[in-house]
Amino acid sequence: MKMRLGILGADDTLDLILSVVHAYPEIECLPIVYDAEGEIFERLGPHADEADMWLFSGQVPYAMVKEWGRIKKPMAYVPHTGASLYRTLLHLSHEKKLAADELSYDTIPPGELAHMLEEAGIAAGRLWLKSYEGAISADELADYHEALWREGKTKAAVTCLRTAQLELKRRGVPVYRVLPTRAGVESVIGMLLRTHEMLQFKDTQIAVQMIELETPGMTGGEAADPSEGGVLELIEEKLLRYAKQLHGSLKTAGTGRYVIFTTRGILREWTCDFSAAPRPEELAGFADGRFTCGIGIGRTAGEAEIHAGTALLHAKESGPGSWMVFFDDKRIAGPLGKGEQITFSGASDQLRELSRHTSLSVQTLSKLKSILKKRGSAEINAHELAMHMQILPRSARRILIELEAKGIARVSGEESPHPRGRPRKVYRIEL
Known part of the structure; x- marks a missing residue:
């Protein structure tokens, strides 16, 4: 059974990925190209459920779609590895006579950049690098590179984001693009095929x-x-x-x-x-x-x-x-x-140990841990806990009082939901 692979990316990277994927007869492609990050959801939306898996041309579109939350199928992106950057630097060194410390970079993790230069025997002074997690706008990257260039600290920009490259060109900043290597694309494709086989078995x-x-x-x-x-x-x-x-x-x-x-x-x-x-x-x-x-x-x-x-x-x-x-x-x-759907673990050594010191079950403690993680906060009141657990407020209060008695929770404050209502205790829980 063929794997239907959705591929979303900028024009140049998408062409590279497709040239690799076409060598795999077991993959059927659904390619989607975008010109600006603002188009991603509009382009992707009508096709969100049409692929078994999704592959993105880089970290930024992947992070944006992951946060969007509409794609429920496995997703991956093609990383800009050290090999990709090394190829770009080799070109700049031989063709443009530019040294590594005369350039500004983005996206590459700091440790990976330094390690790659050291392995290549490239001596560099201070490195100008805009590293980030998740998504970032093309304008923010362009602003970073342009400021360094105009201050005379760099002679050119090296970017992994196609839209940042186009924006820098528009501003007149010398810019070079880091494209993924074919080997990098093949590695991700291999991982997706193995994942697809595993999911078929699980089904x-x-x-x-x-x-x-x-x-x-x-x-x-x-x-x-x-x-x-x-x-x-x-x-x-x-x-x-x-x-x-x-x-x-x-x-x-x-x-x-x-x-x-x-x-x-x-x-x-x-x-x-x-x-x-x-x-x-x-x-x-x-x-x-x-x-x-x-x-x-x-x-x-x-x-x-x-x-x-x-x-x-x-x-x-x-x-x-x-x-x-x-x-x-x-x-x-x-x-x-x-x-208020939550996902929690039915088995945990840590929670089993906590359960032995309280009257609460492992399942109750696991639900509580999942709720706190979902909320992104260790603080909660009885009313909120009851809503998330689908239990009565008095049952939620008993849970919090039990945790407080065992030193797992402490009252961190009070809040009044209504001017004349009773203040609600806010508990900070340390599982």
């Missing part, structure tokens, strides 16, 4: 959906009344049709509880890469009732079923109608489709 893993139904005459935790057999029969009929759509099999695991065996790849498509709860037409018509689901992924059917049961317990904690997934690497994610 064949066993996946189990454990569904617990709350019919119109049932309340949370109650067993179904036998008199509701007609309703349950109708539900089973709909679930059977749903299982067939998943190319799976259905079995009953007790009154009101069902298990569907299918594959990871099929469920990944139905759940938009495990980010949303599927709403198949076969289950429509039960708005008065609810179905809570745990999805388990495993190396064997037995392992997947155990994981599904654990995921179902977490889903029930999040409330009726929730969906959670337990992956084979012990990560737990959910509730699927909810704004």
